[in-house]
Amino acid sequence: MGVGSVLNQLDAALSDLVGQWNGYSTGIATLLVLVISYSIMTRVDPDIHPMLLARQAQGSPVRQEGESPIYRGNAAPHGMPLNSGLNVKAPGASKWSQGRDGDLRDVWRRVVSGSPSEDGPSAKGRILTVYGREKVTEHKLCDITRAINLIGQHISQHGGNKVAIYLPNSVEFVATLFACSFYGLTAVVLPFDESSDIIVSMLQRSGADTVVTVPGAFPFDGVVKSYPSLKQLVWVVDQGSNHMDWNEVPEGVGGKVNVSTWQDILHDSPVTAGNELPAEGDAKEAKDVVFFWKSRSGSLEELVQFTQKNLVSAISAQLTAVPTTHRFSPADLFLSAAPLSASFPLVLTLAALYSNASVAFNSVAGTSADLALATQGIAPTVVVATPQTLQKTHKESSGKIASLIASTSHWIQTRSLVQNGAMPVASFLASYNDRVKPSVGTTPGKLRLLYVADSAGAGTPVLSELALSDLRVFTGARVIYALTAAKVAGSVAQTQFNDYRVHGDGTGSHFGPPVSSIEVILKDSGSHKTSDDGQKIEGEITVRGPAVSGGVASLGVIGKVREDNVLAYV
């Protein structure tokens, strides 16, 4: 009976063990059940399948010697052409017909005609200018169309050819840009708030013969003395200074410069003039747009000339970069807190205009604007900001997290983002951190998308993955981090809308897959090369595509392709 006695002993031992059940055991068992059911009930589905983020771009199956495979984002796979334009169809054409690439004129035409919809009136966005916390003015679309027509006609009639735009972010900036596109003038966009010598040097290099600018910011005397090719000047005068006579030019200075003011040009023509845009069948090619790229503070700006096709391809890439349900729509309010003299914020503004979203302009925008100041007075849903601005915001908000509860609340929200792949839900604990959050706009919680761009080779601060995740928690919005470069309109690569991952300790950073109008190659450079087994892919970033000025360009920085096929700095 050996087995019998062993079984007896086992039975006795088990009964003893279970017999110890007391109140505390009930408590611990209840705790176990609670933990398991809480985790089941609060389980959220990630916004995007994690495997889709595990490989975000495709490399070509064949590569040239000394180069890496060609990498393209999933929106423009190998074998398909890169996104080259807006697919503008003639009105009334079938939805499935092949459209043409279009140019900036089609962007404004779409703003005026509203978003295409088969039934009912088409939705149109509003154009707003923010003058301060209290004053927000709306501009009528027909007024802006009239301004575009009259300014364009005035400049071209007086022999203008290359128009330099030296304005802060404003309606006049965008209207002058469209006027140049409609009337066959080359637009030269100058970065605002520069010293007199730099302005003169930029004017000389671009060969501009007309300048549209604000009085007070433009050193008229200095420029006229050093730059004799200036033929026309248009002052954009605000309401307060309207009474002064800006047409008068001081004696001895620039007698041959034709000076006029924006308001005068608009008022001198009859009210009915200029309400119609030039006909769509106009086969004249719209001229290029010239930008200046500041590579490093103190060094000379680089002149970059983009054709209309470059810009339109960049706009199309930005439109397709976001999932369909979250794209720009007439319900959005777009604000650029970054200066529009860089191509990335300008391309996003044009993309917002093309999608008939409402667009607001605030002249406070600059490289190191304060986010709260730049967004005051309105409640934007989409904002473009510079990395310096967001770094400041991040530091301020992180500094406010002092207590244990606040840091726990922040930690829980970060976990929701990073581990569960979903935006943090508003809960009681999350609302404890409300005062930590930066005040973006008048109504908290409206911001849904924040764009920020790193300029390749320009020394802008790189935002780490952890900083971006913190910004998502603080602003409650998705953050898209883009890589921009001098010769590329729009961005080279940008992180996906739903990519909230943080790798390791979060100090690394990446820029996501290439956008749908760009393909990226890494050329071997010294020790940074593509290894034969394909595990290490590094080199100098070279880009090709319809959004690149000149077709092919090298960015001049060393990058690598990580395991998930995203682009990053080495």
Place this chain on the structure above:
Amino acid sequence: MEYVNQRIAQEANRNPQDAFTGLITPLNLILAAITLYATYQLYKPAPPAKLPREPPATVFKTFTPHTLLPYNGLNNMPVYLAVRGRVFDVTSGRNFYGPGGPYENFAGRDASRGLACHSFDEDMLTKDLDGPLDKLDGLGEEEFESLRGWEERFESKYLVVGRLVAVGDK
């Protein structure tokens, strides 16, 4: 029945002071360990999902008839064939072009004339590997038609991994 009576007697004789009433009992320790382990497994931070890298890309090479010859599927080599100066990787069509297949003569060689004339004979291939490439003279319009058809099918199915030049050219 005997056993049950024995057990009942055992239980009745137990000393009540031996009962466990405190927090720290073996059972409680086991339950606490299970709870802590479950909490740990549910809430431990997991790194993001990873996929291994794609297989390394083939390097585009310039071949001469000599260097192309080894790529005929023997010795675990991939199967390449050349059509009008472009080298295609037909390893996925090994059953046709590899060793033992009906078109095995084309592997590692310039197959342009053979495809144009729909013939797998030996005399369709260039004999002299050091000489210039087959210039495809003496072929009529329909042969060029069929060659174009073959080329289109190759382009859609197989990858171009190099180009073929004669020995001495580059």
